[in-house]
Amino acid sequence: MLRIDPSDPRPIWRQIEDGVRHLVARGALPPGESVPSVRDLARDLQVNPATVSKAYQRLTDDRVLVVHRGEGTFVADRPPALPETERDRLLGEAALRYASRATTLGAPRPVAIGAVGEALDELAAGRSESPGGDE
């Protein structure tokens, strides 16, 4: 369900982090669902376990995932309730990354903004479908 693309400029840990966020956002990984262990995911993706660990750590810090000692790692029960200032800071960082990408692709401003709207619509539509539909 997760794939690593070596021709993607993002670091591998970021691809894993973003991939899990995406699966959670569109409901393919529902709240409470267990995620593979670091070792199993590293083996599946043929990447260094430290890379997976870094992605999981960031997802745990952001409370997308939770660790239950001795049981494993799970999708958090509800979207993390971040303080608004913290949420806005993270959002700003992500927006800057997206804006840089859009600029380097030469996308005019309305096109870049439009693409964000479409992506939000797509995620919302994905949520209403049965989870795990099109991996």
Place this chain on the structure above:
Amino acid sequence: MSAPRTPAPPLTAAGLTVRYGRRIALDDVSFGVEEGSVYALLGLNGAGKSSLVRCLLGLRRPESGTAKLFGRDVWSHRAEVLQEVGVVPEEPDAPPTLSVREIARFSARIHSKFDRAGFDQRLRRFGVPADVPFGRLSKGQKGQVALALALAPAPRMLILDDPTLGLDAKARRSVFEELIGELAERGTTVFLTTHELAAVEGIADRVGILRDGRLLIDEDLESLRGRFRRLRFTRPNDGEATLDRALADLAPVTIERRAWGVEAIVSAFSEERWAPLAGRADLGSPEVEAVRLEDLFLALVEPPAPTGASVEPRGAA
């Protein structure tokens, strides 16, 4: 990452120089491998990889420079330092008439920490028969036996010299899966030479690229991936001079003229440097894409005929 157990890094090479007669095989090579990291050394055949590995294993005394494992000089303390290192040589060797089981029994006697059960499990995962004489195994199976033997005493460090050479795709994957398992369980430090660039892309923390005996690159893979890009310009207006000027800041490694336009691989990409070029119609609607390690490697080790491009290697700080 937890703090290192000892202050001495697992591996350091300082100024290693090796000559065969008048030919220089290694020219002042320096680098280090940090505890718990995976270092991949790449180079075309004849670049000096074998000479380097021979120095690291104390099989060759360098003309100048030193190789240290865990802070001790390998040449003068070979037997002692190699106790803590698992080695998979390029040409795995063992008495050809002994079966794998007999070799394991022998190894267990000389290595107090030899994990026999773990060894047997690995052999089963590799699908290598334990009762066949070593000499009758295929090249791939010999390599797998060598890896299982290297891992069995729970070494602090692994040195692997092209461990997948001659293996089919399935066996190659099994070797890297074993390595990934080892990294997950024990965080073993790994130094490997390989031609398996796709696998390196997934597991290496740091990459060294040797060319003609010199270490051209010694850098974190993430940093390399960050600064190299392939750029395409379809039919730039007046062509070459404008384009070359525009590209200068991005330190092009290769610039190739093609029928449809110009393609360049640059070594100093950043969003800030690229942004002013991205929207320039006179450069022919530029496109940018990430470069796989394989393309980056080939661009550095076999640069095409110079077209005003300059290689900008960047060594360790």
